[in-house]
Structure formats: structure tokens, C-alpha cells
Amino acid sequence: MNAIQIRTMARDFILKEFLPGERPENLTDSTELITDGILDSLATLKLVAYLEKSCGIEIAPDELVPENLNSIAQIANFVQSKQPST
Amino acid sequence: MTVAALHEYLEQSARRYPQTCAAVEASSGRQITYCELDALSDQVRDHLRRIGVRPADRVGICLPKSIASLAVLFGILKVGAAYVPVDSLAPPARNAFIFNDCGVRAIFVEASRAETLRCELARLAAEPCLLPLDWSDGPSPLATYLARVEAGGLAVEDESARPGPDNLAYVLYTSGSTGQPKGVMLTHRNGSSYVDWCSDILAPDENDRFSSHAPFHFDLSILDIFVPLKHGATVFLIGEELGKNPTRMASVIAERRLTVWYSTPSVLTLLVEHGSLDARDDHALRFILFAGEVFPVKHLRRLKAVVPRARYLNLYGPTETNVCTYYEIPQTIAEDRSAPFPIGRACSHVKARVIDPNGRNVPRGQEGELAISGAPVMLGYWNMPERTSAAFHVDSSGRWYRTGDVVIEGDGGVYTFRGRRDRMVKRRGYRIELGEIETALYRHPAISEVAAIARSEESGVSIKVFYASRDGHALSLIELKRFCAHNLPAYMAPDWFSHQQLLPKTSTDKIDYQHLMRME
Numbered sequence: 001m002n003a004i005q006i007r008t009m010a011r012d013f014i015l016k017e018f019l020p021g022e023r024p025e026n027l028t029d030s031t032e033l034i035t036d037g038i039l040d041s042l043a044t045l046k047l048v049a050y051l052e053k054s055c056g057i058e059i060a061p062d063e064l065v066p067e068n069l070n071s072i073a074q075i076a077n078f079v080q081s082k083q084p085s086t
Numbered sequence: 087m088t089v090a091a092l093h094e095y096l097e098q099s100a101r102r103y104p105q106t107c108a109a110v111e112a113s114s115g116r117q118i119t120y121c122e123l124d125a126l127s128d129q130v131r132d133h134l135r136r137i138g139v140r141p142a143d144r145v146g147i148c149l150p151k152s153i154a155s156l157a158v159l160f161g162i163l164k165v166g167a168a169y170v171p172v173d174s175l176a177p178p179a180r181n182a183f184i185f186n187d188c189g190v191r192a193i194f195v196e197a198s199r200a201e202t203l204r205c206e207l208a209r210l211a212a213e214p215c216l217l218p219l220d221w222s223d224g225p226s227p228l229a230t231y232l233a234r235v236e237a238g239g240l241a242v243e244d245e246s247a248r249p250g251p252d253n254l255a256y257v258l259y260t261s262g263s264t265g266q267p268k269g270v271m272l273t274h275r276n277g278s279s280y281v282d283w284c285s286d287i288l289a290p291d292e293n294d295r296f297s298s299h300a301p302f303h304f305d306l307s308i309l310d311i312f313v314p315l316k317h318g319a320t321v322f323l324i325g326e327e328l329g330k331n332p333t334r335m336a337s338v339i340a341e342r343r344l345t346v347w348y349s350t351p352s353v354l355t356l357l358v359e360h361g362s363l364d365a366r367d368d369h370a371l372r373f374i375l376f377a378g379e380v381f382p383v384k385h386l387r388r389l390k391a392v393v394p395r396a397r398y399l400n401l402y403g404p405t406e407t408n409v410c411t412y413y414e415i416p417q418t419i420a421e422d423r424s425a426p427f428p429i430g431r432a433c434s435h436v437k438a439r440v441i442d443p444n445g446r447n448v449p450r451g452q453e454g455e456l457a458i459s460g461a462p463v464m465l466g467y468w469n470m471p472e473r474t475s476a477a478f479h480v481d482s483s484g485r486w487y488r489t490g491d492v493v494i495e496g497d498g499g500v501y502t503f504r505g506r507r508d509r510m511v512k513r514r515g516y517r518i519e520l521g522e523i524e525t526a527l528y529r530h531p532a533i534s535e536v537a538a539i540a541r542s543e544e545s546g547v548s549i550k551v552f553y554a555s556r557d558g559h560a561l562s563l564i565e566l567k568r569f570c571a572h573n574l575p576a577y578m579a580p581d582w583f584s585h586q587q588l589l590p591k592t593s594t595d596k597i598d599y600q601h602l603m604r605m606e
């Protein structure tokens with residue numbers, strides 16, 4: 001999966017699950033997800049479970065930190081780094 | 087074994103178990119022995135004395151949970167001052183309000199947050215001494231800080247203060263209905279009477295390993311800190327980040343062989359639902375204690391199936407009294423039970439009764455307000471004499487704290503919680519005044535009207551905000567969440583927002599909360 005695909009997938013999931021009714025253009029690649037209160041800890045766990053399932057990766061408990069997940073751009077970088085290089 | 091001052095628990099254990107491990111930072115694995123913790127908190131005491139802190143002063147703690155913050159807490163008590171812990175991640179303006187409100191003399195603060203806090207304090211014309219601890223200096227920021235400030239300094243005197251049992255020991259701020267938090271003043275006796283009751287119930291010894299999940303500004307922490315340290319046991323400090331990570335918490339419970347766990351039901355639910363707690367069968371847990379909110383029976387049943395050998399206690403009590411009733415969950419929970427368990431009977435260190443608005447006893451079996459008297463009941467609210475007297479009913483039988491919780495007394499003096507008589511709710515163990523959420527959202531320039539309501543659902547309490555805007559358009563949900571994240575502590579964030587053209591009104595033109603409760 002490339003970065004654009006991951007971004008689209010994460011954005012769609014966050015909008016659908018945690019921002020019902022929000023205009024998609026308001027959620028940018030750099031919107032702060034955790035520090036701006038868009039994802040609380042339970043929402044973060046749901047997002048991680050979704051990423052693991054749909055990207056076929058395993059996220060270690062130690063990796064559940066804001067540095068990896070605080071924006072769609074960071075999520076894409078992080079997920080890409082977890083994928084086996086082809 | 088009772089003490090006059092809470093820090094004597096540590097001093098006594100340091101003499102008895104000097105080389106035993108007192109505390110472990112669960113995420114880093116760093117640990118400290120009783121002897122070392124006692125010595126480190128002595129150094130904090132000496133430093134505080136040197137900068138002019140005196141008995142009966144207040145000293146703030148704005149630090150992540152750590153060995154450093156634990157040593158700081160004891161150092162403050164050893165000066166004879168009271169500690170005032172806050173959530174270091176809460177909005178700086180709120181923390182500055184708290185520190186200014188109770189006039190702290192000094193504040194231990196994480197270095198990276200010191201400048202923002204200083205600015206917010208300056209806006210209130212407050213200038214307490216800021217003592218910054220820098221975690222980027224290494225894993226022992228307190229020792230590093232003390233070594234720097236104390237080069238060559240001599241102790242003013244090397245004995246700890248001996249405050250009386252009725253001296254102030256800590257001030258815990260809780261959500262206030264007027265929009266500002268209020269400080270609950272608690273004495274050494276308030277704390278020690280509760281700690282000693284815990285000793286009777288849990289019968290801990292030096293082989294026990296306690297969790298410390300709740301942050302220090304939350305009243306659950308009193309058990310976590312003082313009960314293990316009284317008995318020479320070990321406390322495992324679970325910080326903010328680890329405390330939200332169920333998989334890692336489950337590993338800590340299993341690998342560290344914790345024997346006593348204490349948290350809110352929400353955290354236990356998280357552990358069962360997301361922490362693969364059930365994949366482990368080697369628990370050493372003797373007790374699972376929970377408090378702060380109703381535990382949905384569905385989740386409690388699952389937890390009991392996963393950890394069947396532990397004893398389960400439902401503890402109940404507001405910050406003003408700490409735990410005042412308790413109920414042991416039976417070995418087996420009936421298949422068809424869905425009603426939450428009672429809050430139980432009065433603890434042996436308190437007296438409880440059920441009263442009507444005039445303070446008269448309500449007959450058994452009828453609803454009334456639970457009132458508590460005895461050693462653990464707070465002195466009052468900081469700097470709020472009217473709020474304090476309104477919180478108590480005083481008659482010939484004593485001074486009774488009115489909990490605001492409506493209960494029914496059943497057979498054997500067992501109380502069942504029925505609801506609140508005001509607009510305070512508890513979600514994930516935190517008390518939240520809905521009025522404080524409304525006050526914060528009214529500060530948003532685009533919002534003209536706002537009303538917050540709480541609903542009890544099977545999964546717990548959820549908070550819904552209805553609002554109207556000046557231009558009649560709905561605000562972006564991202565913008566609303568961002569505004570809340572920067573103006574309210576995270577635990578107060580609403581779950582839902584609903585835009586309305588106008589909020590429904592009663593005939594007297596007040597917001598019609600009953601109507602809102604019926605709206606979807």
C-alpha cells in the first residue's frame with residue numbers, strides 16, 4: 001500500500017467513526033488528532049485495530065504513542081515503515 | 087498502627103524495610119528502595135525549607151507520575167506543608183487558576199511546561215517559585231535538580247515536621263458547578279483513617295505489589311500511595327501513557343505479579359476488552375478494587391471469568407470523604423443479573439445515614455441523600471466558606487457531609503445508588519459538573535447557547551452537548567473538539583455535539599433540560 005492509499009483509508013475511517021457529519025476537507029493531513037482531542041484513547045485503540053487488520057501489520061504496544069499517530073501524515077509514514085519492503 | 091502524619095508511614099517502613107523496593111516506574115522499570123525514597127524526600131524537604139516553604143504552606147505538583155513526583159509528594163508533607171497535585175496535561179490556564187486559588191508557595195513542574203505555566207500565573211499576578219524538573223537530563227530528574235540547586239547547601243534542620251492530625255495534608259481540586267474547579271481540603275487524619283481502614287480490609291504485607299493507576303490529583307491515589315508504603319509493599323507507578331495502553335497494562339499485571347489492582351471500572355473494562363487479559367492465566371491478583379462509577383455487570387462478569395481467584399470490592403465515596411462504603415461482589419454473579427451491584431455498607435471508620443432535604447432521617451427502603459460523618463470527612467472547600475457550610479448538615483449527632491448522592495438503604499445497612507440530586511455526573515471515575523463544560527464552551531466566540539446533558543447507557547455515561555451558534559450554522563466538529571481539548575481537561579470532553587437553531591426553553595425562559603433529555 002502506498003502513502004496516498006494509506007492516507008485515504010485512515011481519513012475515511014476517522015471521518016466515519018469519530019467525526020460523523022464533518023466536512024471531509026476540514027480533516028487535513030496535518031490536523032492534530034490526539035493533541036486536539038479528535039481521538040481519545042479508546043478511539044486511538046479502534047484506529048490501531050483497524051490499521052492492523054486492513055494493512056496487515058502488527059503494531060506493538062510501545063508504538064501507541066502520539067509521535068506515530070497524531071496526524072494522518074504521521075499515520076501514513078508509520079504504517080509504511082511497518083510494511084515489508086517489496 | 088496509626089500515625090499522626092501521613093509521611094510517618096514512609097519513615098517507619100524505611101526503618102523496617104530499608105532495602106525493600108518501595109516503588110517501580112512500570113514503564114521504564116526504574117525502581118527505588120524505601121531507604122532511598124526516604125532520603126530523596128528528605129532532600130526535597132530540605133530544599134523546600136531553604137527556599138522559604140513553611141508548615142501549613144501549600145506546594146503544587148505538576149509532574150508526570152514517577153518516582154520523582156512520589157518523592158516530591160513526601161518531601162512536601164515532611165516540611166509540614168500540603169501538596170496540591172494537578173493534571174500536568176490539563177490546560178495551563180486551569181492549572182494556574184488552581185495554584186493561584188490556594189496560594190501555593192512553590193510548584194514542582196515538568197521543565198517543558200514551566201514557561202507556559204509561568205505566563206498563565208503571571209496573568210493572575212501570581213509568582214510562586216517554580217521548581218523545574220527536566221526529564222531530558224536523564225531518568226532521575228529530581229536527583230539532578232537537587233544536585234544542581236544544592237551544591238554545598240546545608241540543611242536548615244534535618245528533622246521532618248510533625249504536623250498534627252488535623253493539619254492540612256493535601257488539596258484535591260474537583261470540577262465545580264460555577265465553571266471553576268474547587269479545592270477539597272484534606273487533613274492527615276482524613277487520609278490516615280482511610281489508609282488504616284484499608285489495612286484492615288486488605289491485610290497487606292511486604293510481599294504485596296500494588297498498582298497505582300489513578301493520577302495523584304485523583305482521590306483513588308491515596309490508597310495507591312499510602313497503603314503499600316505503610317506495609318513495606320511495592321507500588322507500581324503507571325503513568326499517563328501506559329495507563330491508556332491495555333495490552334501493556336495487562337503485561338505489567340502478569341509479569342510483575344501484581345497482587346492488588348485499583349482503578350475505575352472503565353479501565354478494567356478496557357483491560358478485558360482490549361488488553362488480552364484473558365490470554366493469561368497466571369495472575370497473582372488477590373484483590374481487584376474499583377471505584378468512581380457504576381461497573382456495568384456485563385463487563386464485571388467477563389472480568390470475573392478471566393480472573394476468578396481475586397476478591398472484588400466495589401468502593402464508593404466522593405473526594406470529600408474518600409471511600410466511605412464498600413461492597414464485596416459475590417463469588418458467582420447470577421446469569422440474569424443486569425442491575426449494578428450496591429455501593430454497600432458503611433466502612434468501619436465512618437457513620438452513614440440517609441436524610442431528607444431538612445436533615446431528617448428517611449425510613450429504610452425510601453430514597454434519600456447519603457450523609458457521612460467521621461474521621462475521613464474533609465475540612466471544607468478551600469476559600470469557600472459558604473460552599474463548605476452548604477455541603478454539611480449539622481445537628482446534635484454531628485457534622486454530616488451531604489454527598490449529593492441519592493441512595494436507598496436495604497437489608498443489613500447495604501446502600502444502593504440511585505442517582506444525583508444535582509448536575510454532577512461521573513464518567514470513567516471522574517466527577518464532572520456539566521456546568522463547567524457549558525462555561526468553557528460559552529467562551530467560544532461563535533457559540534451563543536449551550537447545554538450539556540448526561541445519559542446513562544449500558545456502556546457507561548456519555549455526555550452530549552446541544553449548542554446554538556451566532557450565525558445559525560453548525561460549527562466544524564473538529565473545531566469543537568479542538569476547542570474543548572484546549573479549554574477543558576481531557577476527561578471532561580463531550581462525547582457528542584448537536585447543533586440547534588435555538589435551544590428549547592421552559593415557560594420561565596430557562597433552558598429546558600427535560601426536553602433535551604428526550605431529544606435524540
